[in-house]
Amino acid sequence: MTAGLQQGPGCPVPQVDLERVQLGHGSGGTMSAALLERCFLPHLANDTLAPLGDAAVFQAPAAELAFSTDTFVVHPLEFPGGDIGCLAVHGTVNDLAMMGATPKYLSVGFVLEEGLEMALLERIVASLARAARECGVPIATGDTKVVERGRGDGLYLNTAGIGAMTPGFAPRATLARAGDTIIVSGPLGRHGMAIMAAREGLRFEAEIESDTAPLHALVAALHDAVGQAIHVMRDPTRGGVASALNEIAAAAGVGMVLEERAFPIPEPVEAACEMLGLDPLYVANEGVLVALIAADAAGQALEVMRAHPAGAEAVAIGRVVDDHPGLVVLETRIGGRRVVDMLPGDQLPRIC
Amino acid sequence: MTAGLQQGPGCPVPQVDLERVQLGHGSGGTMSAALLERCFLPHLANDTLAPLGDAAVFQAPAAELAFSTDTFVVHPLEFPGGDIGCLAVHGTVNDLAMMGATPKYLSVGFVLEEGLEMALLERIVASLARAARECGVPIATGDTKVVERGRGDGLYLNTAGIGAMTPGFAPRATLARAGDTIIVSGPLGRHGMAIMAAREGLRFEAEIESDTAPLHALVAALHDAVGQAIHVMRDPTRGGVASALNEIAAAAGVGMVLEERAFPIPEPVEAACEMLGLDPLYVANEGVLVALIAADAAGQALEVMRAHPAGAEAVAIGRVVDDHPGLVVLETRIGGRRVVDMLPGDQLPRIC
Numbered sequence: 028m029t030a031g032l033q034q035g036p037g038c039p040v041p042q043v044d045l046e047r048v049q050l051g052h053g054s055g056g057t058m059s060a061a062l063l064e065r066c067f068l069p070h071l072a073n074d075t076l077a078p079l080g081d082a083a084v085f086q087a088p089a090a091e092l093a094f095s096t097d098t099f100v101v102h103p104l105e106f107p108g109g110d111i112g113c114l115a116v117h118g119t120v121n122d123l124a125m126m127g128a129t130p131k132y133l134s135v136g137f138v139l140e141e142g143l144e145m146a147l148l149e150r151i152v153a154s155l156a157r158a159a160r161e162c163g164v165p166i167a168t169g170d171t172k173v174v175e176r177g178r179g180d181g182l183y184l185n186t187a188g189i190g191a192m193t194p195g196f197a198p199r200a201t202l203a204r205a206g207d208t209i210i211v212s213g214p215l216g217r218h219g220m221a222i223m224a225a226r227e228g229l230r231f232e233a234e235i236e237s238d239t240a241p242l243h244a245l246v247a248a249l250h251d252a253v254g255q256a257i258h259v260m261r262d263p264t265r266g267g268v269a270s271a272l273n274e275i276a277a278a279a280g281v282g283m284v285l286e287e288r289a290f291p292i293p294e295p296v297e298a299a300c301e302m303l304g305l306d307p308l309y310v311a312n313e314g315v316l317v318a319l320i321a322a323d324a325a326g327q328a329l330e331v332m333r334a335h336p337a338g339a340e341a342v343a344i345g346r347v348v349d350d351h352p353g354l355v356v357l358e359t360r361i362g363g364r365r366v367v368d369m370l371p372g373d374q375l376p377r378i379c
Numbered sequence: 380m381t382a383g384l385q386q387g388p389g390c391p392v393p394q395v396d397l398e399r400v401q402l403g404h405g406s407g408g409t410m411s412a413a414l415l416e417r418c419f420l421p422h423l424a425n426d427t428l429a430p431l432g433d434a435a436v437f438q439a440p441a442a443e444l445a446f447s448t449d450t451f452v453v454h455p456l457e458f459p460g461g462d463i464g465c466l467a468v469h470g471t472v473n474d475l476a477m478m479g480a481t482p483k484y485l486s487v488g489f490v491l492e493e494g495l496e497m498a499l500l501e502r503i504v505a506s507l508a509r510a511a512r513e514c515g516v517p518i519a520t521g522d523t524k525v526v527e528r529g530r531g532d533g534l535y536l537n538t539a540g541i542g543a544m545t546p547g548f549a550p551r552a553t554l555a556r557a558g559d560t561i562i563v564s565g566p567l568g569r570h571g572m573a574i575m576a577a578r579e580g581l582r583f584e585a586e587i588e589s590d591t592a593p594l595h596a597l598v599a600a601l602h603d604a605v606g607q608a609i610h611v612m613r614d615p616t617r618g619g620v621a622s623a624l625n626e627i628a629a630a631a632g633v634g635m636v637l638e639e640r641a642f643p644i645p646e647p648v649e650a651a652c653e654m655l656g657l658d659p660l661y662v663a664n665e666g667v668l669v670a671l672i673a674a675d676a677a678g679q680a681l682e683v684m685r686a687h688p689a690g691a692e693a694v695a696i697g698r699v700v701d702d703h704p705g706l707v708v709l710e711t712r713i714g715g716r717r718v719v720d721m722l723p724g725d726q727l728p729r730i731c
Contacts, residue, residue, distance in 0.1 A: 050728040051723070053452075053617075053728060053729075054617060054618065054722055054727075054728070055616065055617025055618035055622055055663075055722065056617075056618045056622055056661075056721050056722030056723055057720075057721045057722065057723045058723065059617075059618075060721070078551065080477075080478055080551060080552070081447060081473075081474040081475070081477040081478055081613070081614070082445040082446055082447035082474050082475050082477070082478040082480060082540075082542065083445065083446045083447070084443060084444070084445050084446075084478060084480075084544060084549065085443070085444060085446070086442065086443055086444070087439035087440075087441065087442055087443065087444050088439075089439065090438065090439055091436060091437070091438055091439065092436070092437060092438070092439050092541075093434040093435065093436050094434055094435045094436075094437070094484055094486060094519050094520055094541060095433060095434035095435070095486070095520050096486035096487070096488050096520055096521065096522050096537070096539055097488065097522045098488035098489070098490055098522050098523075098524045098537060099524075100405075100490060100524045100526050121433075122433040122434050123433070123434050125432075125433040125434070126432055126433055126434040126436060128434060128436075132446055134446060134447070134448035134539045135448070136448050136449065136450035136488075136537045136539075137450070138450055138452060138490070138535055167446050168446055168447050168448055169448065170448050170449045170450050170537075171450075172450045172451075172452045172535075172729075173728065174452050174532060174535075174728075174729060175728070175729075177529065178531065178532040179530065179531065179532075180526060180530040180531075183490055183524075183526075183535065185448070185450060185488045185522075185537035185539075187448055187486045187488075187537075187539030188434075189444075189446060189541065190434065192436060197436065199430065199432060200432070261433070262433070264407065265405075265406060265407025265408075265411075266406065266407030266408045266411075270407055270408055309408075311407075368409075369408050369409050369412070370406055370407065370408030370409065371403070371408055371409045371410065376402040376405060376406070376525065376527070377405075377524075377526060377527075
């Protein structure tokens with residue numbers, strides 16, 4: 028719909044396109060208030076957000092807190108299996124969950140590009156709100172800015188999150204110990220390859236969907252079952268499993284041995300990676316965790332994870348060793364061994 | 380400095396410009412790690428950030444918390460009186476302070492545009508770090524993304540902050556009462572006009588500097604002195620004093636009367652606004668608060684504020700009334716009265 032006044036002869040009238048974001052929506056005035064009322068609040072409304080003050084106020088959810096932030100610049104904004112809205116919720120929820128925290132509150136900051144379709148924005152806000160509800164984490168506070176056409180790419184999103192730590196549970200990289208079993212909770216490489224395919228207009232026999240999903244419930248189930256046998260957890264997003272494991276190996280001064288034949292790479296991901304010359308170990312995941320579990324609890328951990336929807340295809344892919352500290356070594360399908368480094372540069376930009 | 384390999388005959392070698400941000404710096408791999416090590420950590424390092432996990436972990440700083448976020452897209456990135464780095468700290472610190480909270484922890488999210496000068500980025504990171512130190516608020520956690528050239532504007536920043544609420548102190552819009560004195564803590568319109576002048580290359584007789592500054596110490600002094608006589612506080616950023624007061628009037632269902640002759644508008648701001656056809660009441664401030672104070676404590680409040688560097692030029696500009704609920708009315712210098720509305724659209728885009 029385009030709202031224009033009646034146009035008299037010789038009198039050009041400015042046309043205001045109500046279907047697209049305009050600079051005035053970022054002014055802090057009545058247009059900002061209208062955007063909030065019409066597009067944001069119908070989806071995001073909750074008791075914590077409701078007072079719409081300069082900040083949200085709530086009781087501290089635990090004696091010890093976790094605090095995390097992530098900005099999302101994924102392109103395209105919508106992709107098979109998700110969109111930037113639910114991704115922004117899952118990303119921060121998962122960062123909190125990897126520290127052993129229960130996610131409790133999120134903030135959200137929007138950077139809108141002038142000209143963004145209102146209908147697209149509203150779909151994304153709805154998806155973000157749905158994901159937050161499904162995670163049981165209210166959007167407590169937010170902010171919106173608008174930049175001129177050509178100074179953004181539709182929409183960038185930031186989320187920050189506060190989580191409640193559980194006493195006695197603080198998995199971290201430096202707890203990795205020789206003997207630990209390295210488990211991944213599901214198939215690898217789906218998010219990165221879904222984005223790549225959507226961006227490049229690639230078609231494969233089977234469509235690859237992003238795995239974007241929250242992991243906090245899986246972590247809670249795992250903690251209930253094996254407790255402090257969980258030494259380290261990471262969500263291998265940018266840089267993939269290879270980069271996450273390299274960081275842990277470096278931080279803990281341990282070595283790792285991975286078994287290539289154990290990797291759960293879906294056939295379409297494998298085919299797409301082969302075609303594009305990419306290594307699935309470096310491709311981003313958004314609904315998978317890597318856990319280092321004390322060896323004697325690894326069997327039970329796998330069982331519990333497989334009983335949970337988010338971990339149905341969990342599998343052990345390797346072990347922590349005393350040898351070659353700081354190095355991640357791959358035992359290949361054909362019996363060779365090679366070092367798996369960190370991702371050096373930009374395999375896939377703007378994946379999250 | 381440009382790092383190139385020795386070039387053999389007929390062999391074009393890629394040139395990597397180490398003085399500018401590249402897409403690989405957002406990959407999550409070794410280039411991201413190098414950027415963190417070289418540009419971010421030397422300035423931002425602190426005990427909370429140090430473990431560099433997926434989230435920061437710390438003791439809850441109070442039984443009741445405030446949580447706020449703001450994204451900063453100000454253009455230009457550096458301006459007289461400040462830059463996007465210190466602005467991003469002050470903005471969120473002030474949002475927390477307006478709720479009566481003591482700022483305790485910040486997160487920061489960077490969106491870098493490919494090609495951004497490293498030297499500029501480092502100046503901004505240093506400024507952000509300095510502002511955070513001066514506020515006594517560590518950067519607890521952070522994130523960096525890179526977008527392609529032409530998909531950003533150098534740098535966008537998000538900060539989120541956690542503050543500690545003081546029991547019994549919860550100023551908010553709905554506490555505004557007829558009789559309250561409306562006080563501003565300092566000169567109006569400096570930030571917005573400094574940005575405008577820098578952006579448009581305008582020169583005035585006296586340079587206008589942004590007022591960007593933290594307000595939490597001023598709030599603490601005010602609270603120590605007059606306690607719950609502080610009914611409402613707002614930092615009038617986008618939309619200026621006029622929009623902030625309109626929001627309060629609407630939320631509390633009260634009227635307001637402002638005295639134009641009391642407004643502390645610096646002469647260069649007044650002159651610049653006149654030249655550009657802007658109303659200083661709608662221009663953004665980044666180091667000023669508006670407080671609604673119970674009338675019998677207003678004198679003491681002014682005294683305390685004026686004794687503080689951030690409130691040296693504090694002045695009463697009006698009062699809350701029972702009449703015309705929801706309306707802010709201005710008594711002009713020449714004795715007229717007119718309604719001061721909310722800012723409708725985009726007086727000045729990308730001001731913060």
